Amino acid sequence: MNFSFDIKHAQSHSLARVGTINTPHGPIQTPAFIPVGTRASVKSVLPEAMADLGAQALLANAYHLYLQPGPEILDEAGGLGEFMNWPGPTVTDSGGFQVLSLGVGFKKVLAMDADTFRDDDVIAQNKERLAHVDDEGVTFKSHIDGSMHRFTPEVSMQVQHKIGADIIFAFDECTTLHNTRAYQILAMERTYAWAIRCLDEHKRLTDERIDKPYQALFGVIQGAQYEELRKRAATELGGLESDAQRFDGFGIGGALDKSQLGTIITWVNEILPEDKPRHLLGIGAPEDLFVGVENGIDTFDCVLASRIARTSAVYTMEGRFNLSNSGYKRDFTPIDDECDCYTCAHYTRAYLHHVFRAKELVAATLATIHNERFIVRLVDQMRQALLDGNFAEMKADFLGRYTHRSGQSSN
Numbered sequence: 001m002n003f004s005f006d007i008k009h010a011q012s013h014s015l016a017r018v019g020t021i022n023t024p025h026g027p028i029q030t031p032a033f034i035p036v037g038t039r040a041s042v043k044s045v046l047p048e049a050m051a052d053l054g055a056q057a058l059l060a061n062a063y064h065l066y067l068q069p070g071p072e073i074l075d076e077a078g079g080l081g082e083f084m085n086w087p088g089p090t091v092t093d094s095g096g097f098q099v100l101s102l103g104v105g106f107k108k109v110l111a112m113d114a115d116t117f118r119d120d121d122v123i124a125q126n127k128e129r130l131a132h133v134d135d136e137g138v139t140f141k142s143h144i145d146g147s148m149h150r151f152t153p154e155v156s157m158q159v160q161h162k163i164g165a166d167i168i169f170a171f172d173e174c175t176t177l178h179n180t181r182a183y184q185i186l187a188m189e190r191t192y193a194w195a196i197r198c199l200d201e202h203k204r205l206t207d208e209r210i211d212k213p214y215q216a217l218f219g220v221i222q223g224a225q226y227e228e229l230r231k232r233a234a235t236e237l238g239g240l241e242s243d244a245q246r247f248d249g250f251g252i253g254g255a256l257d258k259s260q261l262g263t264i265i266t267w268v269n270e271i272l273p274e275d276k277p278r279h280l281l282g283i284g285a286p287e288d289l290f291v292g293v294e295n296g297i298d299t300f301d302c303v304l305a306s307r308i309a310r311t312s313a314v315y316t317m318e319g320r321f322n323l324s325n326s327g328y329k330r331d332f333t334p335i336d337d338e339c340d341c342y343t344c345a346h347y348t349r350a351y352l353h354h355v356f357r358a359k360e361l362v363a364a365t366l367a368t369i370h371n372e373r374f375i376v377r378l379v380d381q382m383r384q385a386l387l388d389g390n391f392a393e394m395k396a397d398f399l400g401r402y403t404h405r406s407g408q409s410s411n
């Protein structure tokens with residue numbers, strides 16, 4: 001087996017740790033931020049540029065690749081990394097989140113306000129419900145051509161084995177903060193039953209595809225904002241063994257009330273097996289990364305850095321701002337003079353302001369390179385600070401500057 005996790009350093013007074021995840025396509029030094037290339041492409045940026053900016057691994061999405069171009073194409077190509085010219089480690093998430101997002105008609109399920117609704121049937125206005133969940137799986141309508149499809153735990157494993165990423169995720173039912181507690185329990189029990197089926201199908205496929213590199217399977221911890229449910233999920237999935245198979249790591253997913261992020265992660269990470277890596281699904285704002293790392297998260301993925309870059313929003317040590325705002329028209333300084341990225345070494349805010357206003361494609365490329373570098377480097381700096389024993393100081397210094405000026409410079 002070509003997968004392991006070595007912990008190099010663990011903080012005595014917190015759950016934070018520094019380690020290495022070893023995969024058949026190379027190591028990931030943790031804590032690490034893993035940029036997202038949803039459809040086997042980080043939008044507007046070449047894989048070589050992602051490697052240059054320090055990305056150690058890339059995460060793609062099984063739902064999107066299943067619909068287009070289809071898992072068989074990736075299998076024939078030799079797997080996701082080979083297909084997209086990324087030689088390093090790759091990850092796919094199971095598609096549960098995307099499929100279930102269709103079900104509630106929302107795109108940004110994780111960002112929902114916990115107190116707004118409590119209704120299992122709520123859907124966004126003017127949006128059709130595109131997915132239906134039952135105990136066996138999920139039936140959904142393609143957002144591309146309206147065709148009907150069905151994901152079960154077995155199908156998700158088959159799809160992710162063909163896509164061939166080094167780390168794959170169990171198929172879970174991703175709920176929203178709108179769901180009632182009763183529904184969260186039902187979804188969690190379903191996710192547990194599906195976890196067993198994922199482990200069994202994963203073992204069958206691993207044995208059948210013995211010539212392929214080993215793929216590590218991570219279980220997904222659900223339970224929304226409920227302490228009892230999160231702890232129960234961590235206990236059940238953390239200890240789960242089926243046919244001598246256990247999960248290689250864990251993802252913390254589902255509805256996360258951001259004001260409770262640290263508390264929820266702590267509930268789970270105090271219970272999960274210490275020697276397995278822990279991934280926080282879909283969270284990547286700078287302040288949240290600190291909360292994750294100090295509570296024992298090893299890897300993160302998030303589309304935020306690249307998504308906001310395409311709207312001209314960039315991160316800097318002094319906070320986030322929009323390059324297309326008129327104040328930057330004659331600003332001949334780099335986006336962030338403390339940044340070591342390709343964009344900051346070669347381009348000014350004035351140039352970026354111009355290409356965003358002129359809708360030139362290179363605007364997205366340059367801004368994405370900067371934002372991805374900013375986030376990757378920030379987590380790298382947290383890793384170094386843990387080793388140097390000055391994480392708390394580094395966090396206070398960063399957040400003091402970042403959040404202090406953020407308001408001033410954001411418009």
Ligand SMILES: [Zn+2]
Nearest residue numbers: 339341344370
């Ligand atoms: Zn930069």
